[in-house]
Amino acid sequence: MDLASKAGKHLQLKDTFDRINKTYTFEMQIIKAKENYAGNYRCEVTYKDKFDSCSFDLEVIAAPDASQTLDIRSAFKRSGEGQEDAGELDFSGLLKRREIKPEEGPEIDVWEILKNANPSEYEKIAFQYGITDLRGMLKRLKRMRREEKKSAAFSKKLDPAYQIDKGGRVRFVVELADPTVELKWYKNGQEIRPSTKYIFEHKGNQRILFINNCTLADDAAYQVCAGDEKCSTELFVREPPVLVTKELENVSTYCGERVELECEVSDEEANVKWFKNGVEITNEPRSRYRLKVDGKRRILIIDDADRGDTATYSVMTTGGQSAAQVQVDLRPLKILQPLTDMTVNLGKEINLKCEISENVPGRWYRNGQLLYGSDRVKIFHKGRNHRLEIANALVEDGGDYVFVPDLYLINIPANIHVIDPPRIHFDSLNYPDNTVVVVAGTKLRLEIPVTGEPAPKIIWSRGDKWITDLSGRIRAESFPDHGLLVIDCAEKEDTGTYRMMVKNEAGEAVAHIKIKVVDIPDAPLAPEVTEVGEDWCTMKWDPPLYDGGCPIMGYFIERKKKQSSRWMRLNFDLCKDTTFEPKKMIEGVAYEVRVFAVNSIGISKPSLPSKPFVPLAVTSAPTMLTVDGVTDTTVTMKWRPPDHIGAAGLDGYVLEYCFEGGKHSERMSPVSSFSLILFCLTVYHLTINSTGFQLFLFLVFKNEL
Known part of the structure; x- marks a missing residue:
């Protein structure tokens, strides 16, 4: 089928x-x-x-009942009493060499048995005599029975089939009726030529073909032709069981060594299978195991053995097997060059190197964490030397380093201390001109970042005085990452330059910090009224002596009536100058003014009030001045009072004159001799000692202004 x-x-x-x-x-x-x-x-x-x-x-057999299974391990347990290994499994009992005794007996022709047997007994005969191709043999037997016709060329034909062991010699014999007939032999249709393997002999009418050293390739159909007649047969080559003639031996070695397991088999062409702990070993190109054949020797080679190669190895043939134990141990490891502790500046390279006695890989750890290679971290292994390089060292690269060789319980430690010179990062706070401005009366808490490894010590000073008091109004504190300066209720006297120094074992750094305490300005000086009018006046003042540490931005002006206590602001936009002209005042009422200075912090206290002043309007000029009469020594004049007389009233008149062509007028004296009459026409008699001069007369009113 x-x-x-x-x-x-x-x-x-x-x-x-x-x-x-x-x-x-x-x-x-x-x-x-x-x-x-x-x-x-x-x-x-x-x-x-x-x-x-x-x-x-x-052959298909039923699976054994689980309830009736025996504990096969009990058959291999050691039975020695009082020994340490008593009760343990003894697999060495399986490895004992056993000699296979060849069975001797008369040769039996299976073909003759099949010819004479009942067809119902064919399977029984095949099982009894180890026939593997019963179906093929029955087909050939059927063809043999059909050949009942007697041949004219052959007096004796070939047997229907022949069987021979591998490596043996088979003999095919036919007898010819006519010895002169030419004979040809064929194998699977191909003519057989004489050679050392195929030998032809003639003995009378017999024609004999010998096939030497039979192999599985000789298992084929053979045919002999005598003229037009043919005679066929089949040759079955039976492969004898391959025996292990030399057992494997146990091997104990160290890692890195070469291991060879060798055995000998009974046939040079035998195929064997190797196993490791029951798993077949294949001869692949990239396998760690190499299988070598040297005649009857079969060798398993393990290059550069490691602990994973410790196992039970076995070789199996068609007729036997052998096993051996391979034990691969570590060589005692010696530290030829240990790691050394290092102190490295920040940004420099860390280079750790050690040498051990064995060429084994290993792993690097930092503070218990496994290190992996990267662009900055390089791990090298060449032979027995191991090296770790870390470029551009960072502070976090410091710590405890350990190299651990694989397969060994050995640690090689080292300590790396990364130091960094201290730095003051005051610029990062973005204070202009390194000046810290604080408003008077407020609290200053100045935190300045610092870096350095180890954490630097911070010292503050002002001038020649160290700031060490931790509870005063001005105090300093130190932290690992910043320095702190505290000024409670800042005062004007706190303005100045403060010095901050940081120091560690890698160096020191100094920064000068200006602290400026700003306040509202002092009050300006009392203003001075320089001119008054009917409803206005002109005032001026001097800036304050202390501007509060900030430029004066302007001034506010207030006024009040002298009899009042209510001040009124005169400007809502800052006055940039130190002069001002108040307006819209009541004529004849006494006033006072004061000034406030303003800077970016705030408004100063008011200045002292000015001296009281009264806005008054100026009286207009007298009108209708005429000369009423002239004599040699006198001039009579007439005029009318001014049209507008201010709140100050009119006290009298002053008469001035000058000669024709003169540039200056002269007041007639004594003034007290004038007759002053208010609100009426007044005639004034002017007496001049000389004659012949032309006079110009001027009349001026007089009051308290």
């Missing part, structure tokens, strides 16, 4: 091709075997005009 048509859920056929070894592998898998699957199977391979086959028997 062709099984290809039966492939499916319970039967799978697979074939693979190894391009490296150029071999095909054909595999048949039976899933969930049943009892009716038992029987003889045959795999036939054809290539062009070549043919080969392999047959085998499949």
Whole structure:
């Protein structure tokens, strides 16, 4: 039956091709075997005009009952009493060499038995005599029975089939009726030529073909032709079981060494399988294991063995097996060059190096954390030397470093201390001109960041005086990452330059910090009224002696009536000058004015009030001045009072004159001699001692202004 048509859920056929070894592998898998699957199977391979086959028997047995299973391990436990290993599993009992005793007996011709047997006994005979291709033998037997016709060329034909062990010599014999007939031998249709393997002999009417050193390739159909007649047979080459003639030996070695497990088998062409702890070892190109064949020797080679190679290795042949224990231990590790502690400046390179006695990899740890390679962290391993390089060291790179060789319980420690000269980062606070401005009466809390490793010590001073008091109005405190200066209720006297110095083992740094205490300005001096009018006046003042540490932005002006206590602001926009002209005052009422100075902090206290002043209007000029009469010594004049007389009233008149052509007028004296009459026409008699002069007369009113 062709099984290809039966492939499916319970039967799978697979074939693979190894391009490296150029071999095909054909595999048949039976899933969930049943009892009716038992029987003889045959795999036939054809290539062009070549043919080969392999047959085998499949026996299906029932699974053992779990309740009746025995503890097979108990059969291999050590039974020694009082010994430390008593009761442990003794696998060495399986490894004892056993000699296979060849079975001796008369040679039995299976073909003769099958010829004379009942067909119902064929399977029993095949099982009894180890026939693997019963179906093929029955087909040949059927063809033999059909050849009942007597041949004219052959007086004795070939037997229907021949069986020979691998490596043996087979002899094919035919007898010719006519010894002159030319004879030709064929193997699978190909003519056989004489050689060292194929030998032809003639003995009378017998024609004999010898095949020496039979191999599986000689398992084929053979044919001899005498003229037009043919005689056929088949040769079955049986491969004898391959025995292990030299057992494997236990091996104990160190890591890195070369391990060779060697055994000898009974056949140079025998195929063996190697196993590690029961798992087959394949001879792949990238495998750590190399399989070597040297005649009958079979060698398993392990280069550069490690602890993972410790296992039980076994070799299995068709007729036997052997096992050995391989123990790979670590060599005692010696530290040839330990790591050294280092102190590294920030930004420099950290370089750690150690040397150990064995060429094994390892791992680097920092503060218990595994280190991995990166652009900045480089890990090198060359032979027995291990090196760690860290570029541009950071503060966090400091700590405890440990190198741990793989497979060893050994630590190689080192301490790295990364130091950084102290730095004061006052510029990061963005104070203009390094000046800190604080308003008087408020609290200053100045925190200045500092860096450095180890944490620097911070010292504050002002002038030659150190600031060490921790409870005063001015105090300083130190922290690992910043310095603190505190001024409670800042005063004008606190203005000045303060010095901050930071120091650690890597160096020191100094910063000068200006602290400026600003306040409202002092009050300006009392203003001075320089001119008054009917409802206005002109005033001026001097700036305050202390501007509060900030430029004066302007002034506010207030006024009040002298008899009142209510001041009124005269401007809402700052007056930039130190002069001002108040308006809209009541004529004849006494007033006082005062001034406030303003800076960016606030408004100063008011200045002292000015001296009281009264706005008064000026009296207009007298009118209708005429000369009423002139004599040699007198002039009589007439005029009327001014049209507008202010709140100050009119006290009298003053008469002035000058000669014609003169530039200055002269007041007539004594003034007290004038007759002053208010609100009426007044005649004034002017007496002049000389005559012949032309006079110009001027009349001026007089009051308290």
